Amino acid sequence: MKYIFSLVILFTMVFSFEKYKEIRIYDDSKEVISKLKNAGLDIDHIYIEPDLWIEFVISENKISLLDQAQLHYEIMHEDIEKYYGSRLNNDFESRDFELGSMGGYYTFSEIEEQLDNLHANFPELITQKVSIGQTLEGRNIWMVKISDNPNIDENEPEMLYTGLHHAREPMSYMNLFYFMDWLTENYGVDSEATALVNNRELYFIPAVNPDGLVYNQQIAPNGGGMQRKNMRETCFSSVDGVDLNRNYSYMWGLDDAGSSPDGCNETYRGLLPFSEPETQAVRDFVDAHNFPIALNYHSYSNLLIYPLGYTYDNPVPQDDLEIFIEYGQQMVQFNGYALGTGPDLLYPVNGEACDWMYGVHGIFAYTPEIGNSSDGFWPPTSRIIPLAEENLYPNKFVAWSVGAKYDVDFSIQDGPFNPGNTYATELSIFNSGLGDSNGLLTVSIDSPDELLFFETESVEVGTLGSRSAINLGDILSVSISQSAPSGISTEIILKITDEDGYEYISNIEIIIGTPIVLAQYDFEESLDWTIGSNDDNATAGIWELAIPVATSYNGNQAQPGTDHSENGEKCFITGAATSPGSVGYDDVDGGKTTLLSPVFDFSNETEVLVSYWRWYTNNVGDNPGTDRWKVEVTSNNGASWEILEDTSQSENNWVQKTFLLSN
Numbered sequence: 001m002k003y004i005f006s007l008v009i010l011f012t013m014v015f016s017f018e019k020y021k022e023i024r025i026y027d028d029s030k031e032v033i034s035k036l037k038n039a040g041l042d043i044d045h046i047y048i049e050p051d052l053w054i055e056f057v058i059s060e061n062k063i064s065l066l067d068q069a070q071l072h073y074e075i076m077h078e079d080i081e082k083y084y085g086s087r088l089n090n091d092f093e094s095r096d097f098e099l100g101s102m103g104g105y106y107t108f109s110e111i112e113e114q115l116d117n118l119h120a121n122f123p124e125l126i127t128q129k130v131s132i133g134q135t136l137e138g139r140n141i142w143m144v145k146i147s148d149n150p151n152i153d154e155n156e157p158e159m160l161y162t163g164l165h166h167a168r169e170p171m172s173y174m175n176l177f178y179f180m181d182w183l184t185e186n187y188g189v190d191s192e193a194t195a196l197v198n199n200r201e202l203y204f205i206p207a208v209n210p211d212g213l214v215y216n217q218q219i220a221p222n223g224g225g226m227q228r229k230n231m232r233e234t235c236f237s238s239v240d241g242v243d244l245n246r247n248y249s250y251m252w253g254l255d256d257a258g259s260s261p262d263g264c265n266e267t268y269r270g271l272l273p274f275s276e277p278e279t280q281a282v283r284d285f286v287d288a289h290n291f292p293i294a295l296n297y298h299s300y301s302n303l304l305i306y307p308l309g310y311t312y313d314n315p316v317p318q319d320d321l322e323i324f325i326e327y328g329q330q331m332v333q334f335n336g337y338a339l340g341t342g343p344d345l346l347y348p349v350n351g352e353a354c355d356w357m358y359g360v361h362g363i364f365a366y367t368p369e370i371g372n373s374s375d376g377f378w379p380p381t382s383r384i385i386p387l388a389e390e391n392l393y394p395n396k397f398v399a400w401s402v403g404a405k406y407d408v409d410f411s412i413q414d415g416p417f418n419p420g421n422t423y424a425t426e427l428s429i430f431n432s433g434l435g436d437s438n439g440l441l442t443v444s445i446d447s448p449d450e451l452l453f454f455e456t457e458s459v460e461v462g463t464l465g466s467r468s469a470i471n472l473g474d475i476l477s478v479s480i481s482q483s484a485p486s487g488i489s490t491e492i493i494l495k496i497t498d499e500d501g502y503e504y505i506s507n508i509e510i511i512i513g514t515p516i517v518l519a520q521y522d523f524e525e526s527l528d529w530t531i532g533s534n535d536d537n538a539t540a541g542i543w544e545l546a547i548p549v550a551t552s553y554n555g556n557q558a559q560p561g562t563d564h565s566e567n568g569e570k571c572f573i574t575g576a577a578t579s580p581g582s583v584g585y586d587d588v589d590g591g592k593t594t595l596l597s598p599v600f601d602f603s604n605e606t607e608v609l610v611s612y613w614r615w616y617t618n619n620v621g622d623n624p625g626t627d628r629w630k631v632e633v634t635s636n637n638g639a640s641w642e643i644l645e646d647t648s649q650s651e652n653n654w655v656q657k658t659f660l661l662s663n
Contacts, residue, residue, distance in 0.1 A: 018239055019060040020226045022077040022376075026053045032071065033347050037257050039069040040265075046346055047301045047373040055373050057226070059266075061238055084224035084378035092381040097178055097388070103223030104381035105170040106177070108139070108210050114177055115144055115206075122184040125197055126150055132205065133281025136232055139210040141281045146183055146202045154201065157403035157435045160294040160363075161395070162205045162282065165245045165353065166228045167212025168377045171370045171387055172297035176206045178388035179395045195502035196399050199438065203289070208278055209244055224378050230278055232270075234263030242270040245298075246349065248283070248356035249273035251310040258310055258350035269351050282353070286361060292402045292434040293327075293364045295395070296353045300371035300379075301346075302337045304328050304394075307358040307365065309342030310350040316358075323467075324364060326432070327401060331394035334649060336618070337368065364434070368394065403500075404464070405433035406441075410494050410506040412478060416514040420482040427476060429461070429496060430469040437464040439499030445476050446493045451512065453479040486513025487607030489660045511658065515609055519600065522565035523572055528598040537591030541574040548573055557652055564613040564654045588627050599637075602661075610644065611658040618650045633661065 025032060028048050036043050041062055047055040057080055058066065066073060077083040088103025098114075100106035106114060115129040127150045131140035147156065161179070163172035183202070186193035196202070207213060209230055216225025229241025243266065246252075246259035252273035253259060259269035274280050286294075306324040308314055316324065328339040342349050349355075354365035370387050371379050379387060407430045413423050431437060444458035455477055464470060478492055489511050496504040521527060523545060531543045547569050550561030563571035572595055574588050602608050616629045628648045632641040644659045 018226070019078075020057050020080045021060060021063065021075050022055065022057050022080045022083075023066065024053050024055045024074045024076050025071055026074075027071075028052060028054050034257075035069055035071065036066075037347065039065050040262075041065050041069070043266075043347075045301060045369075045377075048345070049373070057377070059238060080376070081220060081224045081226050084376060085220060085222055087380040088223040088378065089381050090222075092384075094385055097181055097385055099381070099384060100174075102170075102217060102221065103378070104384050105174060105223055105378070107217050108207065108213050111173065111177075111207055111210075112142065115142055118144070118180060118184060122187070124148075124150075125184050125187055126180070132285045133277055135209075135211045135278055136230055136276065137211045137214075139214070141205065141208060141210065141278060143203060143205050143285065144180075146180060146197060146204070147200065148198045156199060156201045158201045158203060158289055158291050159399050159402045160203050160205070160286070160289070160291040161297070162208055162294070162353075163297045164207040164209050164213060165296065166243075166298060167209045167216050167230075168226050168228050169297075169299040170213075170223075171299045171375075171379060171384070173206040174384050175297055175370060175388045175391050175395075176204055178385070179392060180204060182392060191502065192396065195500055196396065199500040199502070200399050200403060202399055203291075205282065205285070208282060212241065226377070228266055229268065230276055232276065234268060238264040239266070241268070242276050243267045244276060244278050245296075245353055246270070246351040247274065247276050247279045248351050248353050250351070250356035250359040251308075252351040254310055254350040255348075258348040267349075273351065279353075283356075286357060286363075291357075291361070291363050293398045294354070294357050294366070295398060296357075296365060296367050297391075298367055298369050299377060300373070300375050301369040302335075302372050303345050303367075303369040304332050304337045304339045305342050305345060305354070305367040305369065306339075307341065307355045309352050309355050310348055312343045312348065314341055314343075320358075320364070324366075327364065327398070328366065331366070331368075331397055334393050335390040336650070342367075366398075401433045403433050403435035404431050404437045404466070404498060406430070406464075406496050406504045407432050408494065408496055408504055408506045410508065412492065412508055412510065415510065417480055417510045417512050418514060419480050419484040419486070419512060422477055422479040424474040425476050425478060425492075426474060427494070428469060428471040429464065431464045431466060434466050436466050437498045439463070441496065441498050443472070443476070444495045444497075445478075446495070448491055448493070451481050451484040451488065451490050452492065453481065455479070480512060484512050487660070488512045509658065511609060511660065518602075518605070518608070519598075522568050523563070524565075524568040524570050529572070530596045531594070533594040533596065535592075536594050538588050538593040539590030541588035542593045543572055543574055543595045545570055546573050558617045560615050560654065564615075608661045609658055610661060611656065613654050613656050615652070615654050616647075616650060617652050618648050631657075 028050060041058060043056050045056060090101055092099060092104055100110045118126050119128050125146055127145045129142040129144055132143045133141050161176050163176050183193050183197055187197050188194055211231040212227045212229060215227045215231060219225050229243050232242050234240050246267050246269040253269055260267045262268060270276055274283055306328055308316055332339050338345055354367050357363040357365035370391060375383055409428045412425045441461040441464050442458060443461055445454050459475060461470060489509060492508040494506040526545055548560050548563060548571060551559040563569055574593060618627045631645040632643050634641045645657060
């Protein structure tokens with residue numbers, strides 16, 4: 001018995017010191033990725049910088065295979081686990097969200113503790129943690145449900161969120177805890193959080209792979225552990241385990257490129273589909289529910305992946321494919337993640353969770369891959385909350401979309417908007433969600449002051465089925481008071497409600513009166529507009545007057561191919577002419593770049609409107625989500641500035657903005 005015990009200790013030490021390296025190859029072609037796969041390299045994640053390079057992590061004992069593939073590569077980090085650990089600390093504090101003791105990430109016991117705390121603090125909103133099954137080593141796979149009556153199975157749309165199929169991807173569950181905190185802390189305070197909790201049943205399985213997480217805690221207590229798979233003994237020379245995200249039955253083992261038959265490989269699929277108790281638990285739980293949508297969180301690569309992932313020729317029916325793309329584009333509009341299938345963005349996979357959920361149950365299942373190449377599998381402690389924040393909108397979006405979700409198209413005829421006149425509006429409503437409206441739909445129209453009047457203030461529309469639309473035309477009109485003063489800005493407020501109680505609000509701002517044009521520019525010439533201020537420090541993407549060149553990223557247009565004026569073709573652009581057609585090169589990098597108007601003398605005017613058209617994209621390119629669009633005005637030669645607009649929210653189309661300046 002002593003000799004056997006000694007051997008076990010020896011193997012444990014060998015596995016504990018498995019070293020992983022981060023590799024970069026300056027070629028992003030599909031051929032290179034196929035060559036890596038064919039060489040037997042277990043590439044489970046590849047980060048692709050378009051037209052530049054690919055980056056991935058492999059174990060040290062696979063370097064020889066990389067050499068045999070005869071590809072030129074660069075080792076970016078000799079010991080990626082050590083590198084990750086160097087960026088993690090337990091001193092980072094946040095008033096809004098409690099971090100864990102593993103470099104900011106929760107240990108498995110802290111996951112259990114956080115679930116217990118959520119229930120203790122909000123027993124009316126979240127269930128006690130419930131085990132949906134046990135792991136290979138006997139740990140519980142926990143689930144909680146958030147709803148207004150969490151312990152009752154109500155007739156409400158259900159949504160599923162999972163995390164940690166792979167043990168070295170802790171942002172997958174930190175993001176879910178952040179969302180759970182947001183829902184519970186904001187219930188009764190924020191109208192959207194309250195409506196979601198009241199009208200949805202939201203299910204969370206934060207850690208599908210507890211055994212792998214606990215192993216990572218043991219080999220890297222401060223974070224950075226690189227165990228990916230579960231803890232089944234499968235290999236004597238390298239890492240043990242079955243890749244749980246290759247162990248689902250749909251197209252399981254279709255080929256050896258989308259998963260591996262080798263127990264030492266990071267994408268080892270197991271001996272049989274659903275051979276692992278962890279995937280069996282998820283299977284049985286999903287079988288027992290009706291989930292229209294699921295998010296199975298992973299990291300990293302700033303991606304949003306949808307099925308089917310086993311083939312380049314995606315066989316998803318066109319109607320479903322359009323929904324996958326429509327919802328996906330909505331989810332990535334603010335965080336800038338690239339959208340597509342696995343083969344589109346990375347490479348084919350088989351036996352994968354989202355493919356199984358869609359292929360067997362028809363669930364619109366997505367894989368969000370949180371974090372960029374700098375974040376890696378263990379983002380720095382300071383990045384935990386920002387990464388969770390950038391996925392808050394997608395989490396809310398799908399929670400709405402499992403039921404009824406209303407997209408409102410509301411417009412008013414062109415002005416000028418003069419006192420005493422009546423103006424027609426156009427209104428259509430599309431239920432983009434996968435559930436029918438909850439009872440009757442009501443439309444109401446209002447204004448914050450007494451300058452506007454409405455012949456019809458509200459109307460009952462009736463019910464609106466899933467994925468159906470209603471066009472109400474000019475059912476609502478707007479009249480302007482005869483006594484309304486010119487030069488005043490006011491709002492038309494449209495509200496759509498059903499029995500969920502949440503108000504979908506659409507605003508239209510109008511200016512009363514007929515404006516006199518004091519200055520107007522189509523920018524065919526600069527006409528005293530100047531580029532650059534004393535504190536400008538951008539290294540790329542400097543303002544220039546040029547003809548725009550259309551750019552796109554993964555099928556989404558980033559920059560227009562035409563300007564917005566009726567005549568001419570030029571506009572001011574941040575750097576586009578320097579590299580036509582390149583999304584990344586056109587970014588504003590390194591600081592700010594300023595465009596200054598001429599000085600105007602408005603001393604004889606009582607009210608002045610500033611209006612412009614802009615196309616602002618911040619969700620693609622070299623550093624997505626990091627730039628801001630700011631418009632300021634000064635009345636004292638730049639001694640101080642007033643902000644008219646300050647945003648980082650992308651709008652990939654021409655948008656008009658109008659502001660009323662006081663005298």
